Amino acid sequence: MSLSVLLSVNGVAREVALDDPRVTLLDLLRERLGLTGTKKGCDRGQCGACTVLVDGRRINSCLTLAASCDGARVLTIEGLAEEGALHPVQEAFIAHDGFQCGFCTPGQIMSAVGLILEGHAGDDPERIREGMSGNICRCGAYAGITAAILDAERRLAERNRAEAA
Amino acid sequence: MKPAPFAWCAPATLDEALDLLAGHADAARILAGGQTLGPLLNMRLATPSILIDINGIGELAGLHPDLAGLTIGALTRQSTLEDDPALAALQPLIAMAIPHIAHRAVRNRGTVGGSLAHADPAAEWPALVTLLGAQLLARSKSRGMRLIGADEFFITHLTTALAPDELLCEVRVPPSPPGAGYAVLEFARRHGDFAVAGAMVRLTSDAGGKLTDPRLVLFGTGRRALRARRAEAMLAGASAGTALFAAAAATAATEIDPYDDLHASAEYRRHLAEVLASRALEEALARMNGKRHD
Ligand SMILES: Cc1cc2nc3c(=O)[nH]c(=O)nc-3n(C[C@H](O)[C@H](O)[C@H](O)COP(=O)(O)OP(=O)(O)OC[C@H]3O[C@@H](n4cnc5c(N)ncnc54)[C@H](O)[C@@H]3O)c2cc1C
Ligand code: FES
Ligand code: FES
Numbered sequence: 001m002s003l004s005v006l007l008s009v010n011g012v013a014r015e016v017a018l019d020d021p022r023v024t025l026l027d028l029l030r031e032r033l034g035l036t037g038t039k040k041g042c043d044r045g046q047c048g049a050c051t052v053l054v055d056g057r058r059i060n061s062c063l064t065l066a067a068s069c070d071g072a073r074v075l076t077i078e079g080l081a082e083e084g085a086l087h088p089v090q091e092a093f094i095a096h097d098g099f100q101c102g103f104c105t106p107g108q109i110m111s112a113v114g115l116i117l118e119g120h121a122g123d124d125p126e127r128i129r130e131g132m133s134g135n136i137c138r139c140g141a142y143a144g145i146t147a148a149i150l151d152a153e154r155r156l157a158e159r160n161r162a163e164a165a
Numbered sequence: 166m167k168p169a170p171f172a173w174c175a176p177a178t179l180d181e182a183l184d185l186l187a188g189h190a191d192a193a194r195i196l197a198g199g200q201t202l203g204p205l206l207n208m209r210l211a212t213p214s215i216l217i218d219i220n221g222i223g224e225l226a227g228l229h230p231d232l233a234g235l236t237i238g239a240l241t242r243q244s245t246l247e248d249d250p251a252l253a254a255l256q257p258l259i260a261m262a263i264p265h266i267a268h269r270a271v272r273n274r275g276t277v278g279g280s281l282a283h284a285d286p287a288a289e290w291p292a293l294v295t296l297l298g299a300q301l302l303a304r305s306k307s308r309g310m311r312l313i314g315a316d317e318f319f320i321t322h323l324t325t326a327l328a329p330d331e332l333l334c335e336v337r338v339p340p341s342p343p344g345a346g347y348a349v350l351e352f353a354r355r356h357g358d359f360a361v362a363g364a365m366v367r368l369t370s371d372a373g374g375k376l377t378d379p380r381l382v383l384f385g386t387g388r389r390a391l392r393a394r395r396a397e398a399m400l401a402g403a404s405a406g407t408a409l410f411a412a413a414a415a416t417a418a419t420e421i422d423p424y425d426d427l428h429a430s431a432e433y434r435r436h437l438a439e440v441l442a443s444r445a446l447e448e449a450l451a452r453m454n455g456k457r458h459d
Contacts, residue, residue, distance in 0.1 A: 003173070021171065021172065021216070022168050022206075043204075043207050044203070044204035044207055045204055045271060048268070051270055057244070058270045058273060059270050059273050060270050060274075063199050063200055063274065064199060064203075064274065065196070065199065065216075065218070067175070068175070068196075068220050111269075111270065114270070115269070118248075118269070129356075130356050131269060133268045133355060133356040133357040134268025134270045134271060
């Protein structure tokens with residue numbers, strides 16, 4: 001059985017031939033496209049290390065078959081910085097020590113970008129923690145992660161205001 | 166890649182999906198959001214030889230409110246409901262329950278139909294349709310269309326009345342009665358985890374303040390979500406009050422059949438069921454009386 005999927009990954013059109021339908025989006029990113037920023041932690045939806053945005057929404061790439069993603073727009077940690085400038089969420093994670101070993105970080109950052117796009121959390125730390133419940137950090141950097149997301153939201157809001165003015 | 170080998174097909178229409186199901190019956194599994202099936206495949210707890218991916222069948226997704234209530238397509242994602250501003254007015258209980266279902270990334274893929282067909286006793290959807298008296302519409306080539314009441318749909322732990330060649334297509338929820346007050350309470354170790362135990366309540370009253378058709382459902386406390394009928398009978402026709410609610414909650418805790426597992430003992434689940442039921446009754450009453458708006 002041979003399948004081929006056409007997707008946009010970080011703004012670049014990619015056509016990938018799949019020799020096997022068992023390939024998940026996570027396997028496709030890491031093993032077929034060499035994009036190893038997205039991590040495999042549990043492979044069962046429980047840790048969030050594999051979080052990416054598909055058509056603007058955060059999902060666990062370990063639980064999504066690549067074959068189901070034909071035509072999708074995928075954004076991974078590698079595609080977040082624009083022209084060498086870190087995304088405000090990336091900058092805020094550095095400023096607030098939102099990580100220690102860094103293994104969960106790409107998933108945390110993509111999940112945070114998804115959370116901010118959803119627009120439900122506002123500046124309430126409790127709602128941010130709730131909204132990030134699917135992303136586990138084995139190093140326990142949660143306090144820094146929450147502070148980073150609050151700060152990134154402020155920076156993004158300021159940037160949007162500046163652009164509107 | 167961890168699953169055992171399988172073939173994959175993505176029918177574009179409902180009719181094609183039903184043909185494929187008819188042709189493969191026991192060897193096939195339907196793939197909806199994959200948030201339950203994915204882990205089962207990765208752990209080789211499920212080894213279907215063919216996956217029928219229904220994600221491309223647009224007609225299975227979406228919300229359709231009308232006079233008969235709300236019809237929800239089986240392929241509707243949990244986050245689509247979560248983000249629908251009209252839902253809280255149409256079906257307050259569903260709107261309250263959705264944020265308790267897993268984490269946002271899971272809700273972005275996971276579907277209403279997948280949750281119902283999987284029939285986890287601790288999941289929110291089976292409890293919701295049981296309390297709301299919803300009907301589930303299934304289709305197959307061999308039986309045509311069938312409407313199954315929530316009470317008959319769930320048989321036991323992970324087992325439903327669906328035949329192997331049947332596809333769950335939609336959920337029909339009757340309209341919310343005017344003036345109803347609702348509550349959902351659950352206890353979980355972490356926000357978004359499956360509930361160790363949970364309670365859902367709907368209260369309505371007549372002009373004289375007597376409770377009419379009270380509903381109390383406990384979940385995570387037995388082999389399926391359960392309407393606590395004896396507790397409901399104590400509440401029906403009575404005037405709401407703390408002593409009555411405490412007595413009804415105590416009765417409800419005797420109606421369940423809780424289990425021991427890694428997370429909690431059966432005894433602890435029974436204790437939680439009583440506490441959550443009485444708090445949920447109080448909360449639903451406050452909402453019915455308009456004293457609580459969150
Ligand atoms: C980390 C994590 C936490 C979770 N926490 C919760 C929670 O707190 N509460 C909760 O309720 N759920 C929870 N879930 C489960 C989640 O809600 C699942 O998405 C859901 O139960 C299954 O929906 P799905 O669309 O992903 O179904 P799938 O995984 O695609 O399918 C599940 C089963 O249903 C069958 N099926 C799917 N659609 C149909 C259909 N239309 N007709 C017939 N059969 C069908 C499949 O063949 C399969 O057997 C959690 C999942 C994860 C990964
Ligand atoms: S690897 Fe996907 S959630 Fe853990
Ligand atoms: S930084 Fe180490 S797991 Fe989160």
